[in-house]
Amino acid sequence: MRELDFLDRRSRRTLLLSGATLRRHRDVVDRWVEEGYGLTLVPRLELLGTSASAHTWVQALCDTVEEMVRHQHTVVALRAAEDPDLDKVLQALAQRQVKIPVRPCTSGKEADP
Amino acid sequence: MQESDKVVFLMHSVLNMNVRAPGIAVHRGPIEDLYRFLLDRGFEVVQIPCPETSFVGLRRWWFTRELYDSVGYRRHCRQLAEAVADLAEAYHRRGAKLYFVGQGLSPTCGLRMTQSDPTWGGKPFQVPLEPPAVVGKGVFVEELERALAQRGLPVRMTDVAPAAIYPPYRIPREGPYPTSLPEALEEVKKFLDA
Numbered sequence: 001m002r003e004l005d006f007l008d009r010r011s012r013r014t015l016l017l018s019g020a021t022l023r024r025h026r027d028v029v030d031r032w033v034e035e036g037y038g039l040t041l042v043p044r045l046e047l048l049g050t051s052a053s054a055h056t057w058v059q060a061l062c063d064t065v066e067e068m069v070r071h072q073h074t075v076v077a078l079r080a081a082e083d084p085d086l087d088k089v090l091q092a093l094a095q096r097q098v099k100i101p102v103r104p105c106t107s108g109k110e111a112d113p
Numbered sequence: 114m115q116e117s118d119k120v121v122f123l124m125h126s127v128l129n130m131n132v133r134a135p136g137i138a139v140h141r142g143p144i145e146d147l148y149r150f151l152l153d154r155g156f157e158v159v160q161i162p163c164p165e166t167s168f169v170g171l172r173r174w175w176f177t178r179e180l181y182d183s184v185g186y187r188r189h190c191r192q193l194a195e196a197v198a199d200l201a202e203a204y205h206r207r208g209a210k211l212y213f214v215g216q217g218l219s220p221t222c223g224l225r226m227t228q229s230d231p232t233w234g235g236k237p238f239q240v241p242l243e244p245p246a247v248v249g250k251g252v253f254v255e256e257l258e259r260a261l262a263q264r265g266l267p268v269r270m271t272d273v274a275p276a277a278i279y280p281p282y283r284i285p286r287e288g289p290y291p292t293s294l295p296e297a298l299e300e301v302k303k304f305l306d307a
Binding site for chain 1: 129132162280
């Protein structure tokens with residue numbers, strides 16, 4: 001049996017963003033969801049400070065994104081003007097040399113899929 | 114922005130089916146109906162990274178609980194569960210009401226049922242489309258419950274019924290779950306509204 005024999009509707013497209021951006025810019029995120037993008041959310045890492053748990057969250061998110069990129073999924077980051085949680089993950093991805101496009105989350109068209 | 118007093122911790126694929134094993138995804142990205150419901154109701158959403166994806170990868174077989182129940186995978190799940198529980202504790206201190214939504218039937222994230230068959234292992238062989246469903250919990254859920262209990266955190270827990278996340282051939286015919294997509298979504302919404 002091959003994969004194609006089964007129901008598999010995965011879009012292989014993911015939008016990486018912070019939970020804060022989702023709450024503040026839901027209208028923008030809705031448009032990405034309508035285009036079939038799945039969401040990968042960065043939580044409020046500031047609640048964990050510089051603890052080992054904060055590091056675990058960042059590395060787990062990076063593992064997920066890196067695995068997607070390795071499998072040729074499209075991963076796009078949506079970054080709000082002040083986005084410290086997302087920035088932590090983007091910095092960790094850069095250290096791994098995992099490159100993904102970063103789109104500014106503004107009220108203009110540049111934030112759309 | 115005002116903080117929400119309701120925080121829901123979701124397993125990754127509820128908002129992103131792209132982390133699922135090949136051949137069992139019925140949505141392109143999120144379960145859209147549930148995504149809209151959570152935001153409409155004002156939940157703050159915390160999405161837990163998929164333990165299976167970060168340990169085994171995206172090109173993985175369908176697994177049973179026994180295949181995941183190894184020392185290394187438990188350590189992986191425990192480390193993530195501790196990090197999730199620390200974040201839950203931070204929200205609890207701020208007065209938030211906490212919820213957890215797992216994935217029914219998952220060998221990692223199932224709460225009411227999981228998949229179990231001790232004969233899986235060794236030389237690969239063709240397995241039936243019907244899942245080897247049993248009453249029980251996934252490996253990550255067990256570790257998360259332990260981490261939450263150690264901190265004394267009150268978290269209301271459920272899992273999304275398989276009818277909302279699996280193709281029809283993977284939905285168990287017997288057990289605690291509703292067997293249609295509308296019923297499955299209604300069940301989790303009622304849980305979160307209660």
